[in-house]
Amino acid sequence: MTSRVQPAIxxxxxxxxxxxxxxxxxxxxPIPIVDVHSHLSGESAAKIYRRAAELxxxxxxxxxxxxxxxxxxxxxxxDAVRFIVTPDFQPKDPRRALTNGFVERIHQLRAHGARMVxxxxxxxxxxxxxxxxxxxxxxxxxxxYLNVMKLTEDLGMLAxxxxxxxxxxxxxxxxxxxxxxxxxxxxxxxxxxLDRFSMPFIAAHCGGWxxxxxxxxxxxxxxxxxxxxxSAAKWMVRELSKHSTADFVSFFTRWKGRLLFxxxxxxxxxxxxxxxxxxxxxxxxxxxxxxxxxxxxxxxxLRKLFESSYDGESPIADPDLAMVxxxxxxxxxxxxxxxxxxxxxxxxxxxxxxAHELLEPYYDG
Numbered sequence: 292m293t294s295r296v297q298p299a300i301x302x303x304x305x306x307x308x309x310x311x312x313x314x315x316x317x318x319x320x321p322i323p324i325v326d327v328h329s330h331l332s333g334e335s336a337a338k339i340y341r342r343a344a345e346l347x348x349x350x351x352x353x354x355x356x357x358x359x360x361x362x363x364x365x366x367x368x369x370d371a372v373r374f375i376v377t378p379d380f381q382p383k384d385p386r387r388a389l390t391n392g393f394v395e396r397i398h399q400l401r402a403h404g405a406r407m408v409x410x411x412x413x414x415x416x417x418x419x420x421x422x423x424x425x426x427x428x429x430x431x432x433x434x435x436y437l438n439v440m441k442l443t444e445d446l447g448m449l450a451x452x453x454x455x456x457x458x459x460x461x462x463x464x465x466x467x468x469x470x471x472x473x474x475x476x477x478x479x480x481x482x483x484x485l486d487r488f489s490m491p492f493i494a495a496h497c498g499g500w501x502x503x504x505x506x507x508x509x510x511x512x513x514x515x516x517x518x519x520x521x522s523a524a525k526w527m528v529r530e531l532s533k534h535s536t537a538d539f540v541s542f543f544t545r546w547k548g549r550l551l552f553x554x555x556x557x558x559x560x561x562x563x564x565x566x567x568x569x570x571x572x573x574x575x576x577x578x579x580x581x582x583x584x585x586x587x588x589x590x591x592x593l594r595k596l597f598e599s600s601y602d603g604e605s606p607i608a609d610p611d612l613a614m615v616x617x618x619x620x621x622x623x624x625x626x627x628x629x630x631x632x633x634x635x636x637x638x639x640x641x642x643x644x645x646a647h648e649l650l651e652p653y654y655d656g
Contacts, residue, residue: 301581302608303588305625310587314346317594322639323350325646328451328495328522328553330355331372333560334363339582340558341367347590353553353650355409358399365403373654374405375451385423389435394442401446406653407493408443409451410436412481414471415464432480440488449491449653454481455499457526459611474500478510485514491649492516493551496523501530504542511546518649519546521597521641522553524589525609528596532629539631547640548648552597554589558582592628598638599630 300307324347331337331354344352355375356364364372376397379388397408416429427433431454443450454477456465465471478500485492498507498519511517521527531539543550562576562585576582588607595601605625612620633641 301576301584302623303576303581303584303606305604305606305608305623308591308606310343310584310591311346313591314587317348318598320348320639320642322643324348324552324642325350325650326352326554326556327493327551327646327650328353328355328520328555330555330557330559331364331368332356332360333558333563334367336558336560336562336582337364337367339563339579340556340586341371343583343586343590344371347587347594349590351646353407356400358396358403361400361403373650374400374403375407375409376400376405377409377411380411380419385419386425386428389420389423389425389428390438393435393439397439397442397446397448404654406448407451407650408439408448409453409495410440411453412436412477413453413456414460414477415456417471430480431477432484437484437487440484444488444490447653449493449650450488451493451495451520452481452484453495453499454478455496457530457611458502459615463614478506482510482514485517489516491518493518493520493649495520495553496526496555497521497531501527502533504534504538508542508545511549518549518551518645520551520553521593522555524554524556524592525605525607525611528592528605528607528628529609529611529626531596531631532627534631536629536631540633540637543633543641544637547637548645550641551646551649552593552642554593556586556589558586595628595630597631597633597641600632601628601630603628 326349329352331340351371353373353375355377361374378393412429412431420426420429428435431452440450455474461474494517498510500506562582563579564577576585592605592607605628607625608623609625610622612624612626613622
């Protein structure tokens with residue numbers, strides 16, 4: 292286990308690691324890593340993200356960035372960023388944001404080169420949609436979403452989806468199945484969507500079910516247009532570490548070319564000050580040093596998981612442990628991180644080749 296250099300600095304650095312000096316300890320890769328799943332906004336924070344990304348070998352980042360933020364992020368990252376369209380989740384008119392407003396954002400971000408549309412259908416979206424007066428609008432198979440998916444396909448774009456949330460959340464936040472549905476129900480809906488459209492779908496967060504590799508195996512077998520990304524570092528570390536290395540390597544080897552690297556890093560200027568208006572963002576980081584740790588730690592943890600034999604606690608606090616078992620864990624505790632050391636060819640596909648082969652035809656020109 293990595294030794295504790297000093298007391299924990301923040302929730303992204305429980306061991307007091309110097310993530311700058313740690314970066315060169317990772318293997319030199321023959322290719323740049325492509326991160327297909329991030330959320331970048333804020334020109335100042337993007338500069339800090341760029342330093343972390345460069346240190347950890349990230350050559351290209353796909354980001355869910357709003358049209359107002361896209362120019363500033365592009366100014367910092369240049370051709371090293373490409374954009375993904377999402378609905379506006381803080382709109383003045385929520386109902387419109389999921390229909391005509393969503394369409395407008397697609398056209399706005401296409402002007403910035405976006406060729407992918409993200410459909411967020413997390414179970415907690417049912418609460419947001421109900422407040423907006425359209426209770427079914429954020430289901431993956433809702434009519435508003437189906438309409439936008441049809442447009443996405445007609446425009447020659449591809450889709451990203453968020454369908455499932457962690458099993459820990461279904462045991463706690465989503466315990467009311469009448470309100471949130473069962474986890475399986477969300478996938479039953481998603482499979483009807485996969486059958487309806489021929490365009491590729493990237494299902495975020497290991498398809499939303501990293502806890503269940505046999506289920507994902509079946510999904511990938513049934514739907515040739517389905518791809519998965521590995522975003523959400525805390526979730527991936529917690530659950531993928533639980534699988535045996537043999538099962539993990541077998542799954543990633545079998546589906547080489549259909550699995551893409553992603554981080555789900557959220558980058559925002561609100562991370563740079565404790566006095567910001569966004570308390571949730573400020574709680575993640577409240578200055579340049581903490582923001583750097585927040586961004587770099589995700590790449591540190593994911594690279595340890597995929598390319599090393601590391602076996603120890605994660606340096607990133609994971610509150611889900613306390614959510615499920617508050618008598619045993621505190622919000623600052625972390626799970627075991629078990630590195631599974633993928634074979635070189637599988638690692639290269641995960642980090643670069645799968646994303647390049649899938650996405651380059653859409654974004655090239």
